[in-house]
Amino acid sequence: MNPTDSASAATRRYHRLDISQPAFWARDFRTRDEVFAQLRAEPGLTWHAPPPAFFPHDEPGFWAVTRHRDIAQISRHPELFTSSLGISLDPMPVEVQRPTTFFLMMDPPQHTRYRRLISSAFTPKQVRRIESQIRDNAAEIVDEFLTDLRSGQPTDFVDSLSRKLPMRTVSDMIGIERSDREGVAYAAEAMFSSSDEEYASLEERATFFMTQFGILHGAGTDLAQRRRQDPRDDLMSAIVEAEVDGHRLTDEEIGAFMVLLASAGNDTTKQTTSHGFKALVDHPAQREWLLEDFDARIGGAVEEFVRWATPVIHFARHAVTDTEVAGTRIRAGEKVVMFYCSANRDETALDAPHIFDITRGPNPHSGFGGGGAHFCLGAWLARMQIRLLFHELLTRAPEVVLGEPEYVHSDFVHGIKRMPVRLA
Numbered sequence: 001m002n003p004t005d006s007a008s009a010a011t012r013r014y015h016r017l018d019i020s021q022p023a024f025w026a027r028d029f030r031t032r033d034e035v036f037a038q039l040r041a042e043p044g045l046t047w048h049a050p051p052p053a054f055f056p057h058d059e060p061g062f063w064a065v066t067r068h069r070d071i072a073q074i075s076r077h078p079e080l081f082t083s084s085l086g087i088s089l090d091p092m093p094v095e096v097q098r099p100t101t102f103f104l105m106m107d108p109p110q111h112t113r114y115r116r117l118i119s120s121a122f123t124p125k126q127v128r129r130i131e132s133q134i135r136d137n138a139a140e141i142v143d144e145f146l147t148d149l150r151s152g153q154p155t156d157f158v159d160s161l162s163r164k165l166p167m168r169t170v171s172d173m174i175g176i177e178r179s180d181r182e183g184v185a186y187a188a189e190a191m192f193s194s195s196d197e198e199y200a201s202l203e204e205r206a207t208f209f210m211t212q213f214g215i216l217h218g219a220g221t222d223l224a225q226r227r228r229q230d231p232r233d234d235l236m237s238a239i240v241e242a243e244v245d246g247h248r249l250t251d252e253e254i255g256a257f258m259v260l261l262a263s264a265g266n267d268t269t270k271q272t273t274s275h276g277f278k279a280l281v282d283h284p285a286q287r288e289w290l291l292e293d294f295d296a297r298i299g300g301a302v303e304e305f306v307r308w309a310t311p312v313i314h315f316a317r318h319a320v321t322d323t324e325v326a327g328t329r330i331r332a333g334e335k336v337v338m339f340y341c342s343a344n345r346d347e348t349a350l351d352a353p354h355i356f357d358i359t360r361g362p363n364p365h366s367g368f369g370g371g372g373a374h375f376c377l378g379a380w381l382a383r384m385q386i387r388l389l390f391h392e393l394l395t396r397a398p399e400v401v402l403g404e405p406e407y408v409h410s411d412f413v414h415g416i417k418r419m420p421v422r423l424a
C-alpha cells in the first residue's frame with residue numbers, strides 16, 4: 001500500500017519530482033521521460049500539484065498514471081473513472097471543457113449514443129470517397145512541397161507539408177468551404193497549443209482560448225445552418241439530420257462537435273507526420289527497409305510513428321467512488337491523469353522503448369488512448385492519411401537534410417512548430 005493512502009487530498013504531500021511546472025514541460029521528450037521512468041518505478045501512483053492555471057480553481061492536485069497497464073485499466077473502466085468531471089490536466093472549469101470536447105467528456109450510455117451517431121457517418125461508401133480524395137490531396141501537397149524545396153527559399157517542413165493534409169481531410173469530411181479552411185485550422189491548432197507563449201501569454205490565455213473556441217464553434221453552427229437548407233454529401237449534412245434520444249442535435253452540440261473534430265483531427269496527425277519523417281531521416285536504414293516493400297511495411301511503421309510521436313500527451317479522468325489503482329487508494333472525486341507519453345516508453349510493456357523501430361511487433365502503444373470507450377475514433381483515418389502521404393513523400397521526394405526542430409511548449413501536445421528542410 002502506498003504511504004499516501006490515508007492522507008486526504010488537502011494534507012497529502014506532493015511527490016518530490018515535479019511534473020507540473022512549465023519548466024518541466026520545456027525540457028525535451030527524452031529528458032522528461034527520465035523523470036517519468038522514476039515515477040513508473042514507484043510502487044503506486046504519485047500525487048502532484050496542479051499546474052499553474054489561467055482559470056481560477058480550488059483543485060488540490062492530481063494522481064499521475066504513468067504505467068501502460070494502469071492507463072489501460074482506467075481507460076476501460078468508465079464506471080469507476082468518469083470523463084464527465086473533466087479530462088484536462090490543467091485546472092479548467094467543466095463549463096469551459098464541455099463545449100470544447102463534446103462526447104469526449106461523456107460516459108456510457110450517453111457517450112455510446114453520440115459516438116454511434118458520429119461513427120455512422122463513416123460508412124464504407126464515405127470511406128472509399130474519402131480515401132481517393134485523401135490520395136489526390138496527398139499528391140497535390142507533395143507537389144507543392146517539392147516546388148517549395150526546389151525554389152531555393154528556406155522551407156519549413158511543418159508549414160509546407162505536415163499541416164496541410166489533416167486540415168484538408170477534416171475540412172472535406174465535415175464540408176468546410178475551401179476559403180474557411182485556414183481560419184479553422186489556425187483556431188484548432190492555437191486552441192490545442194494555447195499553453196505556448198507564441199500563441200498567448202499566461203494572462204491572456206483564458207481569453208485567447210475562448211476566442212479560438214468561439215471561431216470554431218461559430219464556423220460549425222454557420223455551416224450547420226447552410227446544410228439544413230441545402231444538404232450535401234458530407235458529415236455536417238448527416239449530423240444536422242441525425243437524431244439522438246429522439247431529438248436533433250442543438251446548435252450548442254453541433255458547435256461542440258465541430259470543435260472536437262477540428263482539434264482532434266488536425267494537430268494530432270500533423271505532429272505524427274513531422275515526428276515520423278524526422279525519425280526516418282535520422283534512421284536512413286529503416287527508411288530503405290520500408291521502401292523495399294512499402295505496402296507490406298507501412299502499417300507497422302505508422303504505428304511506430306504514432307508511438308514515437310505521442311502527439312497527445314495525456315487525458316484525465318475523475319474517480320467516481322473510492323477505488324484503487326496499482327495499490328494506491330484513490331478517493332471519490334480525485335483526478336487521475338493518464339500520461340500516454342510515459343506509457344509509450346514503459347519498459348514493462350515495450351521492448352527497448354527508447355529505440356525507434358518500425359519493425360517492432362507487437363506494438364501495444366497508447367498513442368490513440370488506453371483502449372475502451374473513448375479510443376480514438378479517428379485512428380483509422382489518421383493511419384490512412386499517414387500511409388498515403390508517406391507513400392507520396394518517400395517515393396517522390398529526393399534526399400533531404402533537416403535542421404533542428406523547434407518544439408511547442410506545452411504539457412498537452414508533443415508538437416514540432418517548425419523544422420527547416422533543404423535538398424541534400
Ligand code: HEM
Nearest residue numbers: 103104264265268269312368369370374375376377378382
Ligand atoms: C495520429 C493522430 C491521432 C492521435 C495520436 C489521436 C489521439 C487521440 C487520443 C489519445 C484520444 C483519447 C482517447 C481516450 O480518451 O481513450 C482521441 C480521441 C478522439 N479522436 Fe483522435 N487522434 C488522432 C487522430 C484523429 C483524427 C484524424 C480524428 C478525426 C478526424 C480524431 C478524432 C477523435 C475523436 C472524435 C475522439 C473522441 C472519441 C471519444 O471520446 O469517443 N482523432 N484521439
